[in-house]
Amino acid sequence: MAETLVDIRLYYAELIRACLEKRKPAPIPEKVSLNDLLSYAKTGQISYPIFSSLIKLDIDEEHADTIRQALKLSTFRTFMQMGAFTEITNALEAAGIRHQVLKGAIIKRDYPSPEIREMSDIDLVIYDESLDKAAKVMEKLGYKNHGIIKHHMIFTKGNDLYVEVHWCLFDESVGHSQHLYFNDFRARRIDGKKYTYEFSHEDFYVYLIAHMAKHFFETGCGIRNLMDIYIYVNKYGEQMDKEYLDKELEKCGIRDFEREMRELAFIWLDSRDCPEFYENLFAYMLDSGIYGKGENGVWGQLAKETVAGNRNIKVHYYFPSIKFMKEKYTWLNKAPFLLPIAWAVRGVCGVSSKTSREHRQQLESTDKDNVEKMLDIYHRLNLNFRK
Structure with missing residues (x-):
């Protein structure tokens, strides 16, 4: 994990808490670039809490003017x-x-x-x-x-x-x-x-997490979602029926996802010790903007095909299991012996599909350690959306 991203995680927490508490934040750490703070905030759609804290610091007038204009536009x-x-x-x-x-x-x-x-x-x-x-x-x-x-x-x-x-x-x-x-x-x-x-508070929270999980599975999603969890749980957590929540999250297949995201939200915004898994997860979400990136869609699908520690990642990508293929090619349910033909059809379609090309490029350009890191994230979150 790059040290700078750890510093950004910690300082973003300080800026957001300063906004919520209506106080002046601590100064920008030496290792953190103001431009990085502004850029990640913009792509992650958390500009207001970040900018409203930064404007209270002694920063150069050019950046201050940009921030003031952005705050006016956001408020309007x-x-x-x-x-x-x-x-x-x-x-x-x-x-x-x-x-x-x-x-x-x-x-x-x-x-x-x-x-x-x-x-x-x-x-x-x-x-x-x-x-x-x-x-x-x-x-x-x-x-x-x-x-x-x-x-x-x-x-x-x-x-x-x-x-x-x-x-x-x-x-x-x-x-x-x-x-x-x-x-x-x-x-x-x-x-x-x-x-x-x-919705009731419980049903709204289930829907909030389901919508977040959908984005995460498809293309990743941003850290603003963690802010939502933190704010909502702090406000309604004690009022909500936890037994009902667990049952409904389980029905949607997002109980593990909710648990890990809630843990990360409180690790981040309460500035708790952050284990490596959560550092990796936060960095991935920080880089995902707000609604993720098209090329990230490869990870959720690969996680459905593999188990932790599996080394044959590319084999699974280019030649998915029949269980996976039946989701898209339903005719395999009646003729499973035609699986090789389905693979060939998938390959031909993939050449002309922008999404497929993005997925393939992401897999080919990511080194082995990072592939395993990404699959570890998706395996642990245990998402399994099916069409």
Whole structure:
């Protein structure tokens, strides 16, 4: 583990705590570059807590001006998003459309100030068969309808408001069992409302972790997720039913993932001693930006194919097991003897697929020690999303 990344981990914890505690942080350590602090904060979408602490230090005017402008923009965006959140949910309620706001717009309210927790978009789910009706409500509010993209509808207003309207809580193309789990209606109607829903504290936390796990399995995810865990558990941990949480996390196949991420969140932000596994995990997440990198998708799939200490990594990548191949080529269920043909089809398709090329390049360019380090992370987190 590079010593500089350890220093960044420790100093980021100091900057974030200083923001939460509304105090001046300790000076920047000699081994830590201000530019690195700014860069990682921007790509990880944790600029506000980092910048709001750094601006209290004696730094050069050029950097100070950049930070002040970024803080103004972030604060303005939060103001716009929170206003839009209220306007949209009120309009959907008035139109009699059952709906629920998700993720960032909800957890923002659990931070000491909502601007501390940045978000790129407002996510909400529409229940029943009301998508067309919801689209008309959004358009009436002045949003541009960009249509259906993947598993949601996209709406924008100006340069600062981006809204994703979903019709299910978890995309089936990522994980079938998780999709079925969240299709089992768990939300409750908000007091005083007829059509506006929310999760209990426990169910929100399960959804928060499931969404994080999905990103981590597919491409990795950033350290802002650790902030969310730290804030949420500190605020609601004693109130939540731990037996229920363990049971529901187990149903989603993310109990090990939650345990390790919660441990890392508190190691990091409480500045506890950090074992090597968690140093490696933090460094990987720090480098992953906010939603990960396409090339990182190779690790989750390889972890499903291998066991700890396995040395035949490339064999497993180029010639996956029939269990793995059946997930994509369902015709193998009836004709497993055609596995070599499925391998050939996969290879041909991989040549023209950008994602496959990224995965292959990542595997080929990563040395043996780092491959084993990455697989150790994914094996220990024990994620097994299946289509």
